[in-house]
Amino acid sequence: MDFEYFMQLFFGGLTRGSIYALIALGYTMVYGIIQLINFAHGEIYMIGAFTGLIVSSVLTMAGMPALGVIVMAAMAAVIYSSAYGFTMEKIAYRPLRNAPRLSALISAIGMSLFLQNYVLLAQTSDFLPFPSLIPDFAFWEPYAHIISSPEIVILGTTFVVMVLLTIMIKFTRIGKAMRATSQDKIMAALLGINVDKIISITFVVGSATAAIGGILIASHIGQINFYMGFIVGIKAFVAAVLGGIGSIPGAVLGAFVLGWTESFFTGYISSDYEDVFAFVILVVILIFRPSGILGKSETQKV
Amino acid sequence: MKKILDVSNLTMDFGGLRAIDNLDISIHEGEIAALIGPNGAGKTTFFNCITGIYKPTGGDILIAPRGSSQRINGLKPNIVTKKGLARTFQNIRLFSSMTVLENVMIGCHPVTKAGVLGAIFRGAGTRAEERFIAERSYALLKKIGLENFANELAINLPYGDQRRLEIARAMATDPFLLLLDEPAAGMNPQETKTLDDLIIRIRDEDNISILLIEHDMKLVMSLSDNIHVVDYGKKIAEGTPEQIRNNDVVIKAYLGEEIDA
Amino acid sequence: MTAGNEIKRSFAASIWFMFLTFPIMVIKVNTVTNTVEWRWANMIWVGIGAFFLSMLWRYLLLRKETGGKKEVGDKPGIIQTIAANRRFSIPALTGLGVFILVFPHLFSMYQTSIMISALIYVMLGLGLNIVVGLAGLLDLGYVAFFAVGAYSFALLNLNFGITFWVALPLGGLLGGFSGIILGYPVLRLRGDYLAIVTLGFGEIIRLVLENWSEFSQGPSGIANIPKPTLFGIDLSLDQETVYLFYILVTLVIFTIFVINRLQDSRIGRAWIALKDDEIACQAMGIDKAKTKLRAFALGATWAGMGGVIFAAKTTFVNPASFTIWESIIILCTVVLGGMGSILGVISGALLLILLPEYLRDFGQFRMITFGSVLVLMMVFRPGGIVENIRRTYTFKRKMETK
Numbered sequence: 001m002d003f004e005y006f007m008q009l010f011f012g013g014l015t016r017g018s019i020y021a022l023i024a025l026g027y028t029m030v031y032g033i034i035q036l037i038n039f040a041h042g043e044i045y046m047i048g049a050f051t052g053l054i055v056s057s058v059l060t061m062a063g064m065p066a067l068g069v070i071v072m073a074a075m076a077a078v079i080y081s082s083a084y085g086f087t088m089e090k091i092a093y094r095p096l097r098n099a100p101r102l103s104a105l106i107s108a109i110g111m112s113l114f115l116q117n118y119v120l121l122a123q124t125s126d127f128l129p130f131p132s133l134i135p136d137f138a139f140w141e142p143y144a145h146i147i148s149s150p151e152i153v154i155l156g157t158t159f160v161v162m163v164l165l166t167i168m169i170k171f172t173r174i175g176k177a178m179r180a181t182s183q184d185k186i187m188a189a190l191l192g193i194n195v196d197k198i199i200s201i202t203f204v205v206g207s208a209t210a211a212i213g214g215i216l217i218a219s220h221i222g223q224i225n226f227y228m229g230f231i232v233g234i235k236a237f238v239a240a241v242l243g244g245i246g247s248i249p250g251a252v253l254g255a256f257v258l259g260w261t262e263s264f265f266t267g268y269i270s271s272d273y274e275d276v277f278a279f280v281i282l283v284v285i286l287i288f289r290p291s292g293i294l295g296k297s298e299t300q301k302v
Numbered sequence: 303m304k305k306i307l308d309v310s311n312l313t314m315d316f317g318g319l320r321a322i323d324n325l326d327i328s329i330h331e332g333e334i335a336a337l338i339g340p341n342g343a344g345k346t347t348f349f350n351c352i353t354g355i356y357k358p359t360g361g362d363i364l365i366a367p368r369g370s371s372q373r374i375n376g377l378k379p380n381i382v383t384k385k386g387l388a389r390t391f392q393n394i395r396l397f398s399s400m401t402v403l404e405n406v407m408i409g410c411h412p413v414t415k416a417g418v419l420g421a422i423f424r425g426a427g428t429r430a431e432e433r434f435i436a437e438r439s440y441a442l443l444k445k446i447g448l449e450n451f452a453n454e455l456a457i458n459l460p461y462g463d464q465r466r467l468e469i470a471r472a473m474a475t476d477p478f479l480l481l482l483d484e485p486a487a488g489m490n491p492q493e494t495k496t497l498d499d500l501i502i503r504i505r506d507e508d509n510i511s512i513l514l515i516e517h518d519m520k521l522v523m524s525l526s527d528n529i530h531v532v533d534y535g536k537k538i539a540e541g542t543p544e545q546i547r548n549n550d551v552v553i554k555a556y557l558g559e560e561i562d563a
Numbered sequence: 564m565t566a567g568n569e570i571k572r573s574f575a576a577s578i579w580f581m582f583l584t585f586p587i588m589v590i591k592v593n594t595v596t597n598t599v600e601w602r603w604a605n606m607i608w609v610g611i612g613a614f615f616l617s618m619l620w621r622y623l624l625l626r627k628e629t630g631g632k633k634e635v636g637d638k639p640g641i642i643q644t645i646a647a648n649r650r651f652s653i654p655a656l657t658g659l660g661v662f663i664l665v666f667p668h669l670f671s672m673y674q675t676s677i678m679i680s681a682l683i684y685v686m687l688g689l690g691l692n693i694v695v696g697l698a699g700l701l702d703l704g705y706v707a708f709f710a711v712g713a714y715s716f717a718l719l720n721l722n723f724g725i726t727f728w729v730a731l732p733l734g735g736l737l738g739g740f741s742g743i744i745l746g747y748p749v750l751r752l753r754g755d756y757l758a759i760v761t762l763g764f765g766e767i768i769r770l771v772l773e774n775w776s777e778f779s780q781g782p783s784g785i786a787n788i789p790k791p792t793l794f795g796i797d798l799s800l801d802q803e804t805v806y807l808f809y810i811l812v813t814l815v816i817f818t819i820f821v822i823n824r825l826q827d828s829r830i831g832r833a834w835i836a837l838k839d840d841e842i843a844c845q846a847m848g849i850d851k852a853k854t855k856l857r858a859f860a861l862g863a864t865w866a867g868m869g870g871v872i873f874a875a876k877t878t879f880v881n882p883a884s885f886t887i888w889e890s891i892i893i894l895c896t897v898v899l900g901g902m903g904s905i906l907g908v909i910s911g912a913l914l915l916i917l918l919p920e921y922l923r924d925f926g927q928f929r930m931i932t933f934g935s936v937l938v939l940m941m942v943f944r945p946g947g948i949v950e951n952i953r954r955t956y957t958f959k960r961k962m963e964t965k
Contacts, residue, residue: 391842408833435829
């Protein structure tokens, strides 16, 4: 077995996993708090990428230096994705807070369709080249064939985001409020927590991490398209479910497991059935262990 | 008197929590028995174990409606119902899309058999069966006094009526033992009296034995032939209403240590 | 709400949306040619639109909240009043019947062809209605069974020369069978999980068809599927279309008949009980697993038959016709039309399929309209177009002698 090839696949999987993780976080947080599978979450990721592209192009053409462009584009992506997530929740999900789950799910599907076609119509159906915003570090050259500089940036950024998020959830007042709301909305409201605000914040945070993922991956792959959110969204969702939907460490774990298995599968066995693989994992997990690796099984009260 | 339900050494663990601890309860034919105890004592869990919603961790649940006894541990809920154990629920679980009559008609499911082909072709047999279901359900409604609401949506009924409807629905499954989970919860004294009469009539006229979980002590004392008291999943007393009324252990469980009997 | 307040809120909404949509609506970047296009007009449209729409939105939400509980005999819609009232329903049905019979002769072949598509969706919608509307099982992968039907005809014809009339029941059978196979693993799953797994199944089947070329001919699909013959006589293309139309109409009528019977039966009631409360339903002696599988199998049978007809109509099949979006469209016809209601599903299917065809100019807006309609319907009218006030079993008591 070629060790170098193995390492490439290993780090490749790690990178994939990071991106899936950033997006899976949004799914798992939203599901944890309102038990909704936000079908349109992948589109948030896509909008982040598009916004990043638009802003970076305008600024680059206006002559701003590369570093400034990266920062501005990233900020814009995060701000706008969060705004879209916030708005989406208010329009399509809040009115359905007490409706049967099917209604909310269909509304989410509708939102997903809407946003995809919104970008399609307002922009283009073409694949747009995305500039590589992350420079190659010269000192890393010797190792670049195993893992490239952009990939390191992706890993690093993901790590930082994870840490920040964990700190927020565990140690801040808002984090506590989020945990309380996800466990028992009525009680949380009775304790004075503004449940609506907390839910909005959850959407915002989830969207922000997805946007970061969007920028990173767009920069890495080099192109974006209005449809990109869909397939990555499904895979990130598989990751979230795999790790235990509703659990934040679960989402991360699931994402890396998925990333690695995909990477090794396509590297050693076949690349044709790459997408099928994710779905098969999804189906198998949900059938045999619906609560995922880290999740706790929900027992219904009779 | 013959035992129709014989539960021995029943144990139910949820992870590290022991909800039911070596519980023995027997019900005899023609009995109206009550299961009482403080909240969280494991009463509804007991019902869930018997009716197959939970699989008990240990013990034996035997039923003997007609002589030979069978072990029903771990059987699926619908099989348990078919064997003759019907129940109502602590939180009313009526079918919300259906009318009062339709709810009872569903109860007739285990005693009928029309399938897909019957549904599509509606031969004489199926049509007769449908008539039977409608007539039988209506008769049950009459028994509990709700026949005038037959075509109303079940969930539009007042609370007390909904509870009685659940009973009629359970009776439709043709049980030998009816398990009622807090049937008087939320009822006013008049509704409770109606319920009292109804339960006695069910036992006398339909030959159905009754086991009820209840917190309304007046109802329990008035109705029961035998009372089982549980606390923390263990049986702490059993006896007639007279015996239980004066039982120190029971009083202590409900009221706490401080009060002297 | 005072007028001033309303204006302030709408104004705020307007500003918000102008900000929100600014990059995507206003700026058009082309990284290939390195140009930027600024479309300020869009921003103005968004602003104005948001202003008025947000007012409308709040008004409609308010109206919905003060709507009140639904009753059984409460204000049925027009369509239902017509259907229920003998005086109207019989002439309406006869009129409809005549219209259908002469349809192909009144309208062009192109329109007949569209109508055939619409009717296939009606069939699919009615089938899915059993699963989603009656039994309450959210199946997002329904298209898989459609594909099974279509591909079984294609492959059986390719390998064994099977013709349409043999393929039709076979397709239904194979569909039903695959319904059981796919339904079995998901028996224990609830709501959302069921939806996702079925979605996964649907995609897996499509991807397998696309990649397993030895079996399914891959992305290029299978062509030269024969149309149905009339006692061995060969027909011209136009005649074939008309013939297929009548076959389909007959099938749809048959479907309506069967589903109507199923709804109003012991089995149908068991499904509704399952949907309403799974636990109570089991307590009534209903075998949860069997009931679910029955729903899946029956629903899938119809998709299978629809698939055979689809293959006959288009004379070729390829994996691209069986994507998730197809499942979603079929789901839309059920949900928007009025879940659980036969009339509703038919209206939903016809509306959803025919409308975009007749508004060809707005073709590219079809999907975005779908999306918006889904959201709007769920928020404001979750019951559907023909708001499903279930035709409950009305007990008619003969005169009792007291």
